[in-house]
Amino acid sequence: MKAQTDSDVCPWVSKFAPLVPTAGMVMDLACGKGRHTGYFLAKGHPVIALDRDTTGVTAFADNPACKVITFDLEAPVLIDADHKTMTYDAQLPFYEQELACIVVVNYLYRPLLPLLSQSLRSGGILIYQTFMTGNDVYGRPRNPDFLLKPGELSETLNRDLEQIDFFEGYVDTPKPAVIQSYCGRKP
Numbered sequence: 001m002k003a004q005t006d007s008d009v010c011p012w013v014s015k016f017a018p019l020v021p022t023a024g025m026v027m028d029l030a031c032g033k034g035r036h037t038g039y040f041l042a043k044g045h046p047v048i049a050l051d052r053d054t055t056g057v058t059a060f061a062d063n064p065a066c067k068v069i070t071f072d073l074e075a076p077v078l079i080d081a082d083h084k085t086m087t088y089d090a091q092l093p094f095y096e097q098e099l100a101c102i103v104v105v106n107y108l109y110r111p112l113l114p115l116l117s118q119s120l121r122s123g124g125i126l127i128y129q130t131f132m133t134g135n136d137v138y139g140r141p142r143n144p145d146f147l148l149k150p151g152e153l154s155e156t157l158n159r160d161l162e163q164i165d166f167f168e169g170y171v172d173t174p175k176p177a178v179i180q181s182y183c184g185r186k187p
C-alpha cells in the first residue's frame with residue numbers, strides 16, 4: 001500500500017488533528033480510500049473507517065487499531081410522516097460511541113449532522129469540510145442535496161458543539177471549489 005503522506009491529507013484535518021485527545025478513537029466517516037484513516041492511525045489513534053463501499057480501505061483491515069465498517073449512512077431506520085426527519089437507532093454503528101474525533105470530508109447527508117455530536121465524548125472534536133452553494137460553477141457536486149447552504153455547518157453544529165473555527169468560500173487548491181469547513185468541540 002502507498003505510504004500515507006501529509007500531502008494526501010485535507011489541510012483542514014491536519015490543522016485541527018492536534019486537538020484530538022491523545023490516542024482517542026477517531027471515526028473517518030465516508031472514508032473513501034482512507035486517506036484520513038491512515039493519517040490518524042499513523043498518529044497513534046485507533047480508527048473506525050466507515051463507508052458504504054469499503055473496498056478502498058481493505059489494506060487497513062488487518063490493522064488491529066482499525067475497524068472497517070461497511071454501512072449505508074443513508075438508509076434510515078425510521079422516516080417521520082412528513083419526510084423531514086430521519087431517525088436512526090442503535091443500529092447506526094457509531095451511535096453514542098464516545099468518539100474522540102469524527103472526521104467528515106467531501107460528504108454530506110443532512111440528517112446525520114445533528115447526530116454527530118451525540119457520538120462524541122466530552123472534549124471530542126468534529127472536523128468537517130465539504131462543498132457548498134456556488135460550487136456548481138466549478139464542478140461536482142452540483143446537486144443542492146450535496147451542497148451546504150451558507151453558514152449551515154455553523155448553524156447546525158453549534159447547537160451542540162463549541163465552535164473552534166469556521167470557513168466558507170472559494171479555494172483554488174487542490175482544485176477550484178467553494179467549500180465550507182468547521183471544527184468544533186463537544187463541551
Ligand SMILES: C[S@@+](CC[C@H](N)C(=O)[O-])C[C@H]1O[C@@H](n2cnc3c(N)ncnc32)[C@H](O)[C@@H]1O
Pocket residue numbers: 029030031032033034035036050051052053071072073074075104105106107
Ligand atoms: C468524495 S468521497 C470522500 C472520501 C473521503 N472522505 C476523502 O475525503 O477522501 C465520498 C465518499 O462517501 C461515500 N458515501 C457516499 N454515500 C454513502 C452512504 N450512503 N453511506 C456511506 N458512505 C457513503 C462514498 O462511498 C465515498 O467513499
